[in-house]
Amino acid sequence: MDIVERNIKGRKYYYLQHSYRLKGKIKVASKYLGFEIPKNIEQIKAELMESINKKKWYDDLDEIKKNFSKEFKSFPNSAKKKYLENFLIKFTYNTQRIEGSTLTLKETARLFEEGITPRNKPFKDVKETEAHKVVFKEMLKETEDLSLKLILKWHKQLFETVDLEIAG
16 A cells, blocks of 8 residues: 655645455556645545445355355255354364464364263353354344344453453
8 A cells, every 4th residue: 555646736645545356457546635645644545445345255155155045045944053053163163273372173063962071171162162052043143134233242252251340
């Protein structure tokens, strides 16, 4: 991302520019900044990147969502339930693993399916994994539009039993 200075009729104008690839073609996103570089330039950069990412990914993600929803609706209820249970286990395991959890995939599955707490594992890892399941199920039921407030609510629920300092 670059700040570009343009001289037009002896006057300086500033623009924020970023080149990116979209469907095999190079595109340039540009935002007029004014006669001076604003103090909140980092925020403006973040907003421009968000705009670019929407253009790059939202159509593809909507198409994936539409196709998955169509296919998922055709599943019998028992298959839907089993699919979501398996997804929950793998999603939780992978998410927690990235964060440094010591639970294995098998231990995560046994915790969720049989309620068996793994031996010799940190209490924090087990509690966080259990909280992840609760928050995941709440997310599936949520009808409110996704917002920062909602994400922070879920984040608080996820960490309030293990790390109050970062919860919410």
